[in-house]
Amino acid sequence: METSTSTSPDSNSDSTAGDTDAGRAPGPTRRTLLGTAGAGLVVGVGAGVATALAVERRDRSPAARATGTGPGLGLAAVGFHGEHQAGILEPQQARVQLAAFDLSGGVGRDGVRALLRRWSRTAARMAAGEPADEFENQIALDAGPCSLTVTFGFGASLFDRTGLADRRPAGLEPLPAFPADALDPARGDGDLFVQIGADDALVAVHALRVLQRQAAGTAALRWQMSGFARTPGATRSPMTGRNLMGQVDGTNNPRPDEDGFAAKVFVAAGGDQPAWLAGGSFLVFRRIRMLLDNWEALPVERQERVIGRRKSDGAPLGAAADAGERTPVDLAAQAADGSLAVPADAHIRVAAPAANGGAAMLRRGFSYHDGLLADGSPDAGLLFLAFQSDPRKGFTPVQRKLARGDGLSRFLRHEASGLYAVPPGVSPDGYVGQSLFD
Numbered sequence: 001m002e003t004s005t006s007t008s009p010d011s012n013s014d015s016t017a018g019d020t021d022a023g024r025a026p027g028p029t030r031r032t033l034l035g036t037a038g039a040g041l042v043v044g045v046g047a048g049v050a051t052a053l054a055v056e057r058r059d060r061s062p063a064a065r066a067t068g069t070g071p072g073l074g075l076a077a078v079g080f081h082g083e084h085q086a087g088i089l090e091p092q093q094a095r096v097q098l099a100a101f102d103l104s105g106g107v108g109r110d111g112v113r114a115l116l117r118r119w120s121r122t123a124a125r126m127a128a129g130e131p132a133d134e135f136e137n138q139i140a141l142d143a144g145p146c147s148l149t150v151t152f153g154f155g156a157s158l159f160d161r162t163g164l165a166d167r168r169p170a171g172l173e174p175l176p177a178f179p180a181d182a183l184d185p186a187r188g189d190g191d192l193f194v195q196i197g198a199d200d201a202l203v204a205v206h207a208l209r210v211l212q213r214q215a216a217g218t219a220a221l222r223w224q225m226s227g228f229a230r231t232p233g234a235t236r237s238p239m240t241g242r243n244l245m246g247q248v249d250g251t252n253n254p255r256p257d258e259d260g261f262a263a264k265v266f267v268a269a270g271g272d273q274p275a276w277l278a279g280g281s282f283l284v285f286r287r288i289r290m291l292l293d294n295w296e297a298l299p300v301e302r303q304e305r306v307i308g309r310r311k312s313d314g315a316p317l318g319a320a321a322d323a324g325e326r327t328p329v330d331l332a333a334q335a336a337d338g339s340l341a342v343p344a345d346a347h348i349r350v351a352a353p354a355a356n357g358g359a360a361m362l363r364r365g366f367s368y369h370d371g372l373l374a375d376g377s378p379d380a381g382l383l384f385l386a387f388q389s390d391p392r393k394g395f396t397p398v399q400r401k402l403a404r405g406d407g408l409s410r411f412l413r414h415e416a417s418g419l420y421a422v423p424p425g426v427s428p429d430g431y432v433g434q435s436l437f438d
Helices: 030-041 051-059 062-067 109-127 156-161 201-215 261-265 292-296 300-307 347-351 395-405 407-411
Strands: 095-103 149-155 192-198 219-228 281-290 366-372 378-388 412-422
Touching: 095 156, 095 201, 095 378, 109 149, 109 201, 149 156, 192 201, 192 281, 201 219, 261 378, 292 378, 292 407, 300 347, 300 407, 347 395, 347 407, 378 412, 395 407, 407 412
Parallel strands: none
Antiparallel strands: 095 192, 095 219, 149 192, 149 412, 219 366, 281 378, 281 412, 366 378
16 A cells, blocks of 8 residues: 555537526636637647647646646646556546446447447547537536546456457456455456546546446446545645555655656557557556554554554654655664564565565555445545556565565455556547557
8 A cells, every 4th residue: 555566529419508507606617618728628649729728737737736736626637648548647636436347248349349439539528628429417517627537448358258358468367366355246347447537526427427328238337436535735735645544655656757667557569468558557456445443543653663654744664853755765774672663564664666576556546435334334445546567567466465464454455356458548539449449
């Protein structure tokens, strides 16, 4: 959890109805955005942008977005088209909808191709803040794009059901069973996977409902989950978010400016993965319930030893009082009594890339809280999402080690799992997965 290794022509007549309500303060809506910026709202491969929105887009740097400075969050747009799918490299949004679909009986390659064309066209429109071209329900009629991203993935079962087993990536081999897993098959896997992120909950739900209705007759919803993260601008300055355990979570995520970043996250051309996946990625999903009642019964000092970091600022144990979360971890540092400052079973020690052959993943996890279980304990935790170039060299070996020796594992339950091949990005005249299906 703590490190990088673990734990972006047709119109619908209904979309233009009811643009204003009596008493509502004036402000940008999806219709007014369209009126001022047209189809150029999204920056993509070969796409133009109206001047006002081009400035808006440039001003939405990760730092400005995290602090809430600059233009309103509702106007921030992430282009659907590009080298990589949107929703991987962009700053994490405040809300997420995750869903998997199974193909209906008798649907083959042509049916999937038609659905992916439909979904790609619609996702591009919604990312621009435009109404969906089909099944527009007006849930998000008053909102701008709100940094909406829609990311698609393919489960291993899709390849058998479409006669493409010979093009299934080797990296999609099933994840092994890990000790203490308690997986619910009904809440994992699936033929098609969708990750929808946005800074507004209604915008994210709108996108999911539209895609679900467009899939009717071709694919049915298998499972769906909702998550949340810190809202941009909630803190005075940009900082790593916290999870429901109160811990700073994600300090050691790899960053795009680091050497070798692309090799950790994206599939390279010419490797042992199929050519159609070059520029794509693999996504591991895990629903991880946190035993919050047990965790919160621990004193803060004990919680810090389980993680290996100070809870207040995320600095590693053994670091100076004025150190921050980016302070390099000294795994040899000793406490005053001569013991290891970072305990032998601390999460950051067991999960450290140096302890796992350099294995790393780009995580975009979201918290969830779905009420109480039958025993009265919180049904809450982490929707773990990790993009990587090969799960056989990333998630799998690291999770094996965590399951054996991570002190944090006593407070976690892995309850659902999925592994998906994430195709490369989409050109304006193409569709997601085109390199596989055409």
